[in-house]
Amino acid sequence: MKLVTVLMLVALPLYCYAGSGCAVLEEVVEETIDPSLSTTEYLAAIREYVSDDATAKAAVELKQCFLNQSNETLNNIRVMQVISIFGSEDYRERSEINCLLL
Structure with missing residues (x-):
């Protein structure tokens, strides 16, 4: 599961580097660290980048880590x-x- 999370975090900067613009990365990072966004809302916001259940579970765990921060x-x-x-x-x-x- 940790490998999926690491791959997801590595894939986003590469996606930006490929010419799509880093606005995508900035938006996903902001949604990830936004404490007012629940895990369900977060998953809906990044649904475009989530390909399977394992990735969805990793994304929810990642979001939960940030929800636990001050x-x-x-x-x-x-x-x-x-x-x-x-x-x-x-x-x-x-x-x-x-x-x-x-």
């Missing part, structure tokens, strides 16, 4: 996501990134 941890994950998108630049000084963090 808001501070979820905000730190958002910051990490911004850093990974914009690289090692001084992201705190860029106004568009500050807007993303709000």
Whole structure:
């Protein structure tokens, strides 16, 4: 089951790299870390990327892991996501990134 989760997390960045645009990845990550979205709603939102029951179960387990985290941890994950998108630049000084963090 862990292998399915790892493969799912690896497949999304590759999907973006293939030319579809990283808006897909950003949307899925935001849905994953959104504490107001239940596991059922999350699964419905990512249904397009879920091919079988094993993947659905892994996605629900992944979402549940994030539901168990504090808001501070979820905000730190958002910051990490911004850093990974914009690289090692001084992201705190860029106004568009500050807007993303709000």
